[in-house]
Amino acid sequence: MSSVIEKDIVVIGAGLTGLTLAFYLKKHNKDVLVIEKSNRTGGVIHTENENGFVYETGPNTGVVGNPEVAELFEDLEGLCTFEGADPSAKRRLIWKGNKWHAIPSGLISAIGTPLFTLKDKFRVLGEPFRKPGTNPEETLTDFVKRRLGVSFLNYAVDPFISGVYAGNTDYLIPKYALPKLYALEQNYGSFIRGSMQKAKEKKNDPRLQKATKEVFSAKGGLGKLIDALTQKVGNENILLNAKNTSVSPEKAGFKITTTLNGESVEINAKKVVTTAGAYALPAVLPFLEKAEKEPFEALKYASVVQAIVGFKSWKGMSLKAFGGLVPSRENKKILGALFTSSFFVQRAPEGGTVISVFMGGTRRPEIYEMSDPEIHSLLETQAKEMLEIPDFKPDLLKIFRYKHAIPQYGLDSKQRFETINKLQEKYPGLYLAGNIRDGIGMADRIKQARTLAEELAK
Ligand SMILES: Cc1cc2nc3c(=O)[nH]c(=O)nc-3n(C[C@H](O)[C@H](O)[C@H](O)COP(=O)(O)OP(=O)(O)OC[C@H]3O[C@@H](n4cnc5c(N)ncnc54)[C@H](O)[C@@H]3O)c2cc1C
Structure with missing residues (x-):
């Protein structure tokens, strides 16, 4: 053992979640160390420049789905610049038959579109009057069929789910996979009525108005957002190429061991946050009992x-x-x-x-x-x-x-979320974050990281 480092908080994983969390923790003057197994920060986010092409190797676009996204760019002003998509990006295409059709953007195009059946177009008019569902474990397929109809399932929601989850509506459970949509039905009785009510609430709240639903990147690619976060966190607070990281609970906090350039390094921290995927957790948290590991091993x-x-x-x-x-x-x-x-x-x-x-x-x-x-x-x-x-x-x-x-946020999500809560109670100071909970999109990751930073800074 060559060295022991003392830290307030250790964050495992330098993807968008880990970096945003570390950035806000530093803003709260916390002594934070990020441990990353690969040779760069950003996780799945990475931008390349080649022969006049600028492209993303991972995610291409995010949505300003909550105020935290807009505020992150405000907080990084001078280091990276928000880029909203050109208005032409409002036009979205769906393949049907042997050609592309634009998703309707207004009443006239909605009436004329060949994407949905006439019956379902009329059926949508009744959506505000349809009773809310009572089964919290209903699949997305059944949820959409019940509220909107089969053609909306096949030619709107199914392709949308392919685009967002690369998933299957038969597997995903709206309560976990699309909680905002699920809440519209549960809280307001209908998507249409709920959306109208939400828009009214937004009008009275300047912070909520920052959630514009605009498609975003950073000027020059999402890599610029990662560069800005990395710079703010500071290279001296990030360990790259850290292999075989594992955590063990101690009397006061946690001991984290990792291998850097073949040498073992020990870190003592009061708090530890994991942001790695579920598949990595059994090795990172070897003290978990079999039943506590299972929900992570089961995540598809x-x-x-x-x-x-x-x-x-x-x-x-x-x-x-x-x-x-x-x-x-x-x-x-x-x-x-x-x-x-x-x-x-x-x-x-x-x-x-x-x-x-x-x-x-x-x-x-x-x-x-x-x-x-x-x-x-x-x-x-x-x-x-x-x-x-x-x-x-x-x-x-x-x-x-x-x-x-x-x-994929399927039926097993309930057990996973419960296990996370139980583990966090059982081991005070341990936090399991990342996209194993709280949503899969970049906006979800930013929101989770900021919320957690505020909780940890208390
Ligand atoms: C191909 C693709 C396209 C996507 N498209 C979109 C999109 O268009 N819009 C959108 O909003 N979202 C999209 N997403 C989702 C979004 O990119 C992710 O939710 C988000 O970037 C995840 O960030 P994260 O930090 O939680 O996880 P990650 O980016 O996975 O970061 C986790 C980090 O932890 C590190 N790590 C793992 N195990 C260990 C360990 N044992 N020790 C130390 N470090 C470890 C990893 O190396 C990694 O750097 C896409 C994802 C992918 C893969």
Whole structure:
């Protein structure tokens, strides 16, 4: 044992959750150390610059779904700049039959759209008068069928879930996976009435008005947000390449051991926060009993393959939209595509384009196992048909695989959340954070980190 470090708080994982948490803890003058196993900060967030293309290897866009997102950019002013998507990104496409259709944006387009049946269009008018559900464990499939109808399930919610969760509506439970939507029904009796009421409440609260639902990145890519957070936390407070990290509870706080450059390092901390995925927790917290580990071992993840496809000169269909999503019943090999350079500036050379294509998910896990040439040929077939390009000769083609991309908030979530609460009570000073609870999107991660920082700073 070569050295012992004393800290107030240790954060395990330097992804968006860990960095945001450490940033706000530092703002509260806490002595914090972040321990990260890989050789860089950011976790799944990473931006690359190559031959005039700026692309994300992980998430591309977030949504300003809560005030904490806007406030994070305010707090990082001067180090990174918020970038909202071009208004054309309001146009979102869904594949049906053999072409893209825009999701209706108003009454006239809603009446005319071929995405939903006439019966369901009329049925929506009755949504405010439909009784709320009584089963908190109802699947998303049943929830949507009950309130909106089958065609809304197939051509709105199913593709939306592919885009957000890379998941399956039969598996996800709205109470855990879409808690805001679930609460609209439970608290206001209906999505439509609830949304109207929420909009009224927002009008009277300037802080809530910061939650604009705008699509965001940072100027130059999300990597700039990570750079700014890393700078604020300070390299001296981040241990990179820290292997075999494990925590053990002590009389007063915790002992954390990790290996840096082959040498064992010991850290004593009053509090420890984990932000790593569920799959990492049994090794990080070896003192957990078998029953306490089970909910983490049981958490199902969607694996995702993301291909970045760049063209210096674009000859295909018009990409003036956010992107397109593919309903599972259309039996295509891709989940969807984001037309990133159409709505964020300077992501591709003038006249060119860069597109992120998502594949795999829980419905097509076999795609994660495909080789690069297989994915290339899959992309070629789909791009020619769906993006109307005569031949598939991209100037940039990169493939990124994520085995544990998105945790699926299914029926087992209740037990996982209960176990987290019990463990936090049993071991005061231990906090289990990250996307194993409180939501999977970047806005959820920022909100959780800020809330936790305020709790820990008390
Ligand atoms: C392909 C993809 C696309 C996505 N698209 C979107 C999107 O469009 N919009 C959106 O809002 N969200 C999106 N998300 C989700 C969003 O990116 C994540 O919720 C968020 O970035 C997760 O941040 P995190 O810090 O909680 O986890 P991570 O980014 O996973 O960070 C966890 C960190 O912990 C480290 N770690 C793990 N184990 C250990 C250990 N034993 N010791 C030390 N360190 C450890 C990891 O190396 C990592 O750096 C996407 C995710 C993926 C994978």
